[in-house]
Amino acid sequence: MKKIGVIVNTKRPRADGILSELRSRAEELGFSLFAEDPAMAEVLGATSIPVETFGEQVDVVLAMGGDGTVLYTARALNGSAVPIMGINLGSLGFLTSVADSELIKALDAIANQNFKVAERDMAVCCIYRDGEKVGEERSLNDIVLGWGASSRIVTLNLSIDGESVSSFMCDGMIVSTPTGSTGHSLSSGGPILHPGVGGFGISVICPHTLGSRPLVVPINSLIEIDVVHAVKELILSIDGQDGYKVNQGDRIAIRKCPHQVKFLQLPEHSYFSVLAQKMHWRGSSL
Numbered sequence: 323m324k325k326i327g328v329i330v331n332t333k334r335p336r337a338d339g340i341l342s343e344l345r346s347r348a349e350e351l352g353f354s355l356f357a358e359d360p361a362m363a364e365v366l367g368a369t370s371i372p373v374e375t376f377g378e379q380v381d382v383v384l385a386m387g388g389d390g391t392v393l394y395t396a397r398a399l400n401g402s403a404v405p406i407m408g409i410n411l412g413s414l415g416f417l418t419s420v421a422d423s424e425l426i427k428a429l430d431a432i433a434n435q436n437f438k439v440a441e442r443d444m445a446v447c448c449i450y451r452d453g454e455k456v457g458e459e460r461s462l463n464d465i466v467l468g469w470g471a472s473s474r475i476v477t478l479n480l481s482i483d484g485e486s487v488s489s490f491m492c493d494g495m496i497v498s499t500p501t502g503s504t505g506h507s508l509s510s511g512g513p514i515l516h517p518g519v520g521g522f523g524i525s526v527i528c529p530h531t532l533g534s535r536p537l538v539v540p541i542n543s544l545i546e547i548d549v550v551h552a553v554k555e556l557i558l559s560i561d562g563q564d565g566y567k568v569n570q571g572d573r574i575a576i577r578k579c580p581h582q583v584k585f586l587q588l589p590e591h592s593y594f595s596v597l598a599q600k601m602h603w604r605g606s607s608l
Contacts, residue, residue: 392418447574521539
């Protein structure tokens with residue numbers, strides 16, 4: 323792994339200081355750096371190439387910023403097998419598992435092939451209108467249908483593998499991968515799914531019934547959401563990006579993506595340690 327793609331969130335306050343450190347160590351290790359932004363490429367002494375070509379030209383991508391930077395990187399790779407290493411430029415994230423203070427260790431780990439590889443499932447979301455597909459997106463984190471121009475509720479019908487589950491009067495619905503289960507889904511009362519679990523979490527947002535509970539369905543399920551009634555235009559958000567406007571009569575179909583996202587992690591990385599830290603689990607005090 324000698325060709326390293328770099329995607330940096332320059333709005334992070336620690337970004338400027340760590341770039342010179344990256345450039346220096348990369349030169350010592352004989353790495354060739356590639357960046358999507360010409361100005362960033364100049365700072366790093368890197369070659370500027372379109373981010374869409376990263377999957378063809380680099381061996382690994384450093385996503386430097388927060389979890390949002392990693393999600394952007396996963397979308398940009400567009401199904402490529404090139405792995406991502408998340409470098410956090412703030413507080414430790416779920417996807418940016420390497421702290422900025424560990425950058426040199428991370429670069430050395432890449433040079434020495436001393437890392438763990440974690441594979442994460444993705445979802446494919448298709449939007450249908452009048453029986454015609456009008457959009458398709460990949461999701462590493464979650465697919466959220468809801469909100470819109472007013473606070474009025476909508477009616478959504480949920481089906482799994484062609485079998486109707488129920489109709490819900492609610493504010494919206496969340497379908498999350500295990501990776502995304504610690505995000506919006508969790509704040510809506512959904513379960514935490516370990517990344518090794520082959521499944522999707524489904525949560526109804528503010529249902530107008532006390533009997534509604536989150537579901538976990540197999541990863542090979544076909545999840546379909548029909549907008550049965552809506553007096554407003556809904557927003558379909560993919561990994562936090564408001565990509566589509568959805569109307570009454572539209573259908574959302576979600577299934578497992580044939581491609582996974584690969585992450586490089588330091589050998590000592592612990593999913594449960596990160597989870598406990600982010601969830602502020604401290605145990606019982608006597």
